[in-house]
Amino acid sequence: MTVKAIINGIPIEVAEGTSILEAAKKVSIKIPALCKHPDLDHTAACGICIVRIKATGRTLRACCTPLENGMDIVTHDPEIVNVRRGIVEMIMSKHPNECVTCSRNQNCELQTMCADFNIERSDLDNIVPDLPLDETTRAVTLDPRKCISCGRCIQVCQKDQNVWALTFMERGIETRIAPAGDISLAESPCVKCGQCSAHCPTGAIVEYDEGPDVWQKLMDPELHCVVQIAPAVRVAIGEAFGFKPGTNLTGKIYAALRRMGFKAVFDTNFGADLTILEEGTEFVERFAHGKGELPLITSCCPAWVDFMEKYSAPCRRPTTPRRSRPTPRRSTWSRSCRARPKSMRSSATTT
Amino acid sequence: MPKFTPADLDAHKAKLLAATAKKAIIKVGLNTCGDAAGAQPVMAAIKEEVAKAGLDAQIVKTGCSGMCALEPLVEVSVGGAAPTQYGRVTVEAAREIVEKHVKGGRVVEAFKVPSVGEMSSEKPVPGKQYRIVLRNCGVIDPESLDEYIARDGYQATKQALTAMTPEQVISELETSGLRGRGGAGFPTFMKWKLTRASRPGEQKYIICNGDEGDPGAYMDRSVLEGDPHAVIEGMIIGGWVIGASQGIFYIRAEYPLAIERIEKAIKQARANGLLGKNILGTGFDFDCEIRLGAGAFVCGEETALIASIEGLRGTPRPRPPYPAQKGLWDQPSMVNNVETLANIAQIVLRGGAWFGAIGVGRSKxxxxxxxxxxxxxxxxxxxxxxxxxxxxxxxxxxxxxxxxxxxxxxxxxxxxxxxxxxxxxxxxxxxxxxxxxxxxxxxxxxxxxxxxNTVELSRFYLDFSVDESCGKCAPCRIGGTQMLRTIDKIVARKGTAADIAKIRRIALTMQRGSLCALGQTTPNPVLSALRYFESEWTERLVPATKK
Amino acid sequence: MAAAAGPADLATIAKKWKDKRGSLIMALHDLQGRYGYVPRDAAQELGKHLDVPLARIYEVITFYNYFKLEAPGKHIISVCMGTACYLKGAPEIIAKLSDKLGVKAGETTPDKQFHLQQVRCIGCCGLAPVVTVNEKVLAKVKAADVVDQVYACTKGA
Incomplete structure (x- = not known):
């Protein structure tokens, strides 16, 4: 079933259920939207995507309104643009002005939106809430001051991942994201899957940044630093440096890492091989010699293991193997390179 | 208790009417407001005096007749005479009224109060009160099913279920011109028609919106407390028309007496075959349950109310889909306000044309x-x-x-x-x-x-709406707070003409950009104060300083 | 408001609501009815019984005004802030009580004797301004007398 409608005078026919936002894209009309993430259901939280129904003059949201037969829609007029701009200004008034020191600088959907609307100053009061940073997991960093309440993280955490670590607390202007019932993220059911940070449009949830720490360690002459790269990195990294997508850069990465000061560069494949050998041995012990429970379920993703252990009651240890992470082991390497184990520092890169 | 059949209902009504002897009737208003004003001790004193004097008087606790400022209210009628209203009755006054009026037959002029305006009970005239929704409030004991039945109670249910088709009921509603009394004024027949037509044969729900949130309105509380069966009747008829087997009362937790009275009324109706399986022997199954609000004004919005019944944060959802398509638990649902439902039985009984003749234009x-x-x-x-x-x-x-x-x-x-x-x-x-x-x-x-002062009153309303914003969408969440801060600046006499312009700009963003009616209408009190009383705002401004 | 509520109460509440869809708010009403507020441990335990994540429970508790996360004082003083009460002097009443008790609206005195709060319209506009002390309703209150009236209500309790 399809529906026929008009957007900015352009006749369009789309499958029934297509949102106005998606339909407009098909005729190359960009309706600005901030809270809507292409992979997720609409949360209808920002209101920037409003469009006007020509017949009634009413405004409604393009992200969550399906196009209906006979609709005649205007996506841009002076009032609509002013309202959109007004909303972005409001969101900015509650968002810290810390772009240059934010890890999402130049990679932030709110920053882009602000630039798109040429918002250079605003007469709205600055009402950034005073809320503490949560770095307790050392995996994701939660800065609730920067949250724009789009609801994406909550949707992925609760609905998609079924983890229920993040929630909206309070209401109205006090609404904020917080780990379940105001505890630290480390104490929460969070499994550090990173889906929240991957979907966050701003710097409210970002991956914990160990960069400064790595640089410190690299510069310490007492330390012996090694690094490993995950399999995907060798190709995925290219685009950021202007290479043609798909270019294999293993050699260049190795060279760069050595110049940075790493004493040795591993491939995660190496660690994975070791892990498989160990897991295989453990499986044989359990299966053939009855030493331990079955089944034995494994993954090299720590979030997956955490999830299984927290949420699938029968899968608590010892269902997961003693060792499932393909990171090189200090003792093994220190023997081979004759470095003191205590001076070893290992770092890993993933995409 | 007996389960009524349609014939029983009529016989019972006749019996009840015959039994109303011409003895003295003393009514004491005992709603939340009466109670607050001290009606309980008054009631006790009346009982005591009547017992002491050995009088043959029927003492009835009723709902609220509406004259809240004159509470506690006592109404006395002796020997079938027209009733006399007494207001601001103290314990001492109550004793005197029993002694002089109930026993002696003399009206005690000192405590007599006029009714709120003159009730025109015969013909509705603009400017005079005419009671459809409040017809039983302050008249019957809300905890007595018999008293309700004696006042044509459940006759409309009988009429609809045994002598009409659902389409006929919808058609009567259309003729009546009844529109939603919760505020928005959507034609009621349309809501009923759409929900009836939606996904026939599936589980549907009818929901009574008793989350009265306007901080200065309490008609829903009064109707729930004073005439609970009338609302239940509206639910039964609505459920039958749309094809729902389940009704849900969503009532503010701040209204404990309303909750208690509806609870009691549901039990009475169930025990008498007016709710539950096979209502009045017609084969129609329908029952009601109660869910409580928990202090959120936004839950008066129908999609937020549904979210709240589902045990979630009461945040509105985008419409479409409308509740008629996808409501409670994703099933077709219909949310009607208490006052709307209280009109239903009378429209069914007296006809849509009767109702439609009252009122003007599209407001009937x-x-x-x-x-x-x-x-x-x-x-x-x-x-x-x-x-x-x-x-x-x-x-x-x-x-x-x-x-x-x-x-x-x-x-x-x-x-x-x-x-x-x-x-x-x-x-x-x-x-x-x-x-x-x-x-x-x-x-x-x-x-x-x-x-x-209109600046302060509009600030009061804005403060309320800001506090009650659910926080889901940016224009309402942030816009309200920013507008409030701007008004505070003006109240503190630090605002300039630019701040008035800022208020208007924020208002437009909220009106056009907010998802639900709460956010869209939050600027209304401020805008209307600016529209009609602009000088009260400008006199508080400081002149703009030179740049 | 029993302070000595225990696990048995929780099991009863959970049993009453477990099979009813979406009954979290009703169960929380029952819980607060027993304890006077929603203690964290009790919420966690209730969540286990009802199979509702703690995250969901806190989302709900903090959204709705009615639920309290901390034990209120012995006497709850509620000042109605409906429009009629507001126009007839509720702000002065709040100020007076706040001044006398040394706490702001929404707070409990350090000795846990009084909890002062603003409430939405309780639907007695004809009697404005209205203050309730525990279950007792005070009608047409004047700021000058409110402190004495409140103390009179709580004496002996």
Missing amino acids: GTKVFAVTGKVKVSGLIEIPMGTTLRQVVMDICGGTSSGKPIKAVQTGGPSGGLIPENLLDTPITYEDLGKLGSIMGSGGMIVMDESD
Whole structure:
């Protein structure tokens, strides 16, 4: 079933259920939207995507309104643009002005939106809430001051991942994201899957940044630093440096890492091989010699293991193997390179 | 207890009417407001005196007749004579009334009070009260099913279920012109028709919206407390028409007495075959349960209310899909306001044409208002649509309590607006109030005299809406707070003309950008104060300094 | 408001609501009815019984005004802030009580004797301004007398 409608005078026919936002894209009309993430259901939280129904003059949201037969829609007029701009200004008034020191600088959907609307100053009061940073997991960093309440993280955490670590607390202007019932993220059911940070449009949830720490360690002459790269990195990294997508850069990465000061560069494949050998041995012990429970379920993703252990009651240890992470082991390497184990520092890169 | 069949219902009614002997009847208003005013000790004193004197008197606790300012209210009728109203009755006064009036047959003039305006019970005339929704409030004991049945109770259910088709009921509603009394005024027949047509044969729900949130309106509480069976009847008929087997009362937790009375009424109806399996022997199964609100104004919005019943945060969802398509638990659902439901039985019994003849234009029937503020007689009134605001304030409620001139009347609470004195001859209709920048709303009506300040009143409403914003969408969440800060600046006499422009700009963003009616209407009280009383704002401004 | 509520109460509440869809708010009403507020441990335990994540429970508790996360004082003083009460002097009443008790609205005195709060319209506009002390309703209150009236209500309790 399809529906026929008009957007900015352009006749369009789309499958029934297509949102106005998606339909407009098909005729190359960009309706600005901030809270809507292409992979997720609409949360209808920002209101920037409003469009006007020509017949009634009413405004409604393009992200969550399906196009209906006979609709005649205007996506841009002076009032609509002013309202959109007004909303972005409001969101900015509650968002810290810390772009240059934010890890999402130049990679932030709110920053882009602000630039798109040429918002250079605003007469709205600055009402950034005073809320503490949560770095307790050392995996994701939660800065609730920067949250724009789009609801994406909550949707992925609760609905998609079924983890229920993040929630909206309070209401109205006090609404904020917080780990379940105001505890630290480390104490929460969070499994550090990173889906929240991957979907966050701003710097409210970002991956914990160990960069400064790595640089410190690299510069310490007492330390012996090694690094490993995950399999995907060798190709995925290219685009950021202007290479043609798909270019294999293993050699260049190795060279760069050595110049940075790493004493040795591993491939995660190496660690994975070791892990498989160990897991295989453990499986044989359990299966053939009855030493331990079955089944034995494994993954090299720590979030997956955490999830299984927290949420699938029968899968608590010892269902997961003693060792499932393909990171090189200090003792093994220190023997081979004759470095003191205590001076070893290992770092890993993933995409 | 017996399960009624249609024939039983009539026989029982006849028996009850015959049994009403011409003995003395003493009624004491015992709603939340009566209780608060001290009606309990008054009731006790009356019982004691009647027992002491060995009088043959029937003592009835009733709901609220509407004259809240005169509570505790006692009504006495001896030997079938027209009843006398006594107001502000103390324990001592109660004893005197029993002694002199009930026993001696002499009206005690000292405590006698006039009714709130004159009730026109025969023909509805604009400017005079006419009671459809409140017809039993303050008249019957709300905890007595018999008293309700004696006043044509459940006759409409019988009529609909045994002698009409659902389409006929919808058609009567269409003729009646009844529109939603929660505030928005959506035609009720349309809601019923759409929900009936939606996904036939599937589980459907009818929901009574008793989350009365306007901080100055209490007609829903009064109806739930004073005439619970009338609302249940509306639910049964609505459930039957749309094809629902389940009804849900969503009531504010702040209304414990209303909850208790509905609970009792549901049990009575169930025990008598008026709810549950095979209602009145017609084969129709329908039952009701109660869910409590928990203090969130936004839950009066139907999609937020549904989320709350589902045990979630009461945040509104985008419409479409409308509840008729996908409501509670994703099933077709219909949310009707208490007052809307209380009209249903009367429309079914007396016909859509009768109802449609009351009122004017596209606003039919009556509307209940809670008139408070600086008015001489505050309370609940029910008037035919088309009555003017001035008639309500001056004729029915006796003008201002202070004697000072009226400054304005506010309708629609936090979503409504101010109407200045010079426009008080406006008839009360959805359209006319809308044109003035206010709304019909759920029925709050605040009278302001010259000593009241519109800047502060609009700040009060804005503060309320900001506090009640669910926080889901940016324009309402942040816009309200920013507007409030700007008004505070003006109140502190630090604002400039630029701040007035800022308020208007924020208002437009909220009106166009907010997802639900709460956010869209939050600026209304402020905008209407700016529209009619701009000087009160500008006199607080400081002149713009040189750049 | 029993302070000595225990696990048995929780099991009863959970049993009453477990099979009803979406009954979290009703169960929380029952819980607060027993304890006077929603203690964290009790919420966690209730969540286990009802199979509702703690995250969901806190989302709900903090959204709705009615639920309290901390034990209120012995006497709860509620000042109605409906429009009629507001126009007839509720702000002065709040100020007076706040001044006398040394706490702001929404707070409990350090000795846990009084909890002062603003409430939404309780639907007694004809009697404005209205203050409730525990279950007792005070009608047409004047700021000048409110402190004495409140103390009179709580004496002996």
